[in-house]
Amino acid sequence: MTYLEALTIRLAQGAAELPEAMRQRQGDWLLVQQRPDGGFAGREGGSDLYYTAFALRSLMILGLLDGAPADRAAEFLKQRLQGREAIIDLISLIMAAKMLEISSGIDVMQSANGGWQDAIAELLETLRREDGGYAKSPEGRAGSTYQTFLTLLCYELIERSPPEPRQIEAFIRGQAQVEGGFLEIRVGKRAGVNPTAAAIGALRVLQRLDEPTQQLTTEFLAEMQINDGGMTANTRIPIADLLSTCTAIVTLTDLQSLDQIDRAAATRYVHSMERPGGGFAGFEMDPAEDVEYTFYGLAACSLLSL
Numbered sequence: 001m002t003y004l005e006a007l008t009i010r011l012a013q014g015a016a017e018l019p020e021a022m023r024q025r026q027g028d029w030l031l032v033q034q035r036p037d038g039g040f041a042g043r044e045g046g047s048d049l050y051y052t053a054f055a056l057r058s059l060m061i062l063g064l065l066d067g068a069p070a071d072r073a074a075e076f077l078k079q080r081l082q083g084r085e086a087i088i089d090l091i092s093l094i095m096a097a098k099m100l101e102i103s104s105g106i107d108v109m110q111s112a113n114g115g116w117q118d119a120i121a122e123l124l125e126t127l128r129r130e131d132g133g134y135a136k137s138p139e140g141r142a143g144s145t146y147q148t149f150l151t152l153l154c155y156e157l158i159e160r161s162p163p164e165p166r167q168i169e170a171f172i173r174g175q176a177q178v179e180g181g182f183l184e185i186r187v188g189k190r191a192g193v194n195p196t197a198a199a200i201g202a203l204r205v206l207q208r209l210d211e212p213t214q215q216l217t218t219e220f221l222a223e224m225q226i227n228d229g230g231m232t233a234n235t236r237i238p239i240a241d242l243l244s245t246c247t248a249i250v251t252l253t254d255l256q257s258l259d260q261i262d263r264a265a266a267t268r269y270v271h272s273m274e275r276p277g278g279g280f281a282g283f284e285m286d287p288a289e290d291v292e293y294t295f296y297g298l299a300a301c302s303l304l305s306l
Contacts, residue, residue, distance in 0.1 A: 002156040003205050004095065005102065007250070011061040014302030022274075026298060027062045029278020030055055033291055034069055038076030043290050049080060053092040055291040056099045058298050065103040074100055077108045087127060087137070087147075090120070091154045098157050117158040124151050125163065131186065132164070132171030145175050145184050149198035152205040169208045172199050176213070180220030192234040193224050197247035204254060218257040221248045228272075228284075229265030241283040242273050246296035253303050263304055270300045 001009075015023065033040055033055060039047025040055035056073055059065040065073075077097055085093060097108040109116065127134045133143015134151045148168060155162045162168060175182040181191025182199035200217055203209040224231045230240025231248040245266065252258045273280045279289030280297030 002153070003201065004098065004153055004157065008057065008060060008099070008102070010253075010306075011299050011302045012063070014304075014306045015061045015063075015298060017305040018298075018301055022301075023062055025278045026274075026294065027059070027064050029275075030058055030062070030291065030294065031064065031069060032278075034072065037079075038072035038074070040291050042292070043288055047076060049077075049085065049089040049092040049096065051291050052076065053096040053099070054295040056096045058291065058295045060099050060103045061298060061302060065099060070100055070104040070106060074104075074106045074108050078111055081108070081112055087123070088150070090123070091150050094120070094154055094157050117160055120154070120158050121160045124154060127151070128163075131174070132167035132169075142186055143171050145172065145182055145195040145202070146198040148172065149202040149205075152202050156205060165206055169203070169206050172202050172206075175199060176216075180216040180223075190234050190236065191220065193221065193231055193244040193248050194233065196220060197251040200251050200254060214255050214257070218252065218255055218260050221252055222257075222260045224248060225261050225266065229262060229267070229269035231266075239283060240269060242270065242280060242293050242296045242300070243282065245270060246300040249300050249303050253306075258303070267301070267304045270297055270304065273297055 035041060035047045037047050040052045041047050042051045052073065056065055059069065073096070077093060080093055100106045100108055124134070126138060127140070127147070129135050129141070129143045131143045133145070133148040135142065136144045136147045148171065152162060152168070175186065175195065176199070177183065177191045182196045183191055184195035196217060200209065203213065224244070226232055226240055228240055231245040232238065232240050233244045249258065249266065252260065273293070274297060275281065275289045280293045281289050282293045
């Protein structure tokens, strides 16, 4: 089972424990967000692979990724197979296709050209850098912790192994800070919650996570929780946000250390981001909600409910 599949199953188990009214409200809101072409959009613009992947993951953990919504989403993804996509969109497409396959048995990639897995692997390697990590774009000159994690997830989904995994591990460990936490890029000034979550996820995929790293990471993430129960992105940002809170909760769950934070306060914070009509906002003064933050909200609530 891949990392993404295992996480999705865990989220679905947690989501089953959420109040039925909340499940209904969020499910109805998500289904309304689906566009006529079968995709989902951000806060502006048309259907987008990145947001579609988040929406389908949310629907799947709620048990709603089937029937007509799944069929329409599959048609949207099949149409996007015909074009040239940016790396982040390509990874989103593969993740979304896997969600459909797991939940509905729809094989979107069946219509792809033969040998598509090897073609994807070759494309991913164009972003490999001398430091052992993967850059966010062809123009990037250094590896990104988050992009490296996404790339490893993609390799799992296409059932291929990344070349020279020890170099990838060395890159991730080179992003670690003495006081705990990981940098996103090597020239970064301080560790952040989100790159730390990506680093731990990458080490888990590589099966190279050790006890000292787990302990330091747990301590670092626990220190990021502030009075309102949420997590800040790093030590210089004074307000919590839902993305950082969600990734911290996922990572602490992976480390079996969720009891190191105030779970009740975290639960109150996450629920405070929920909109009465459905959807989740990203932070306290956020003027709107979207499908990406709705996934973070549902994921955090699901893990906190276990």
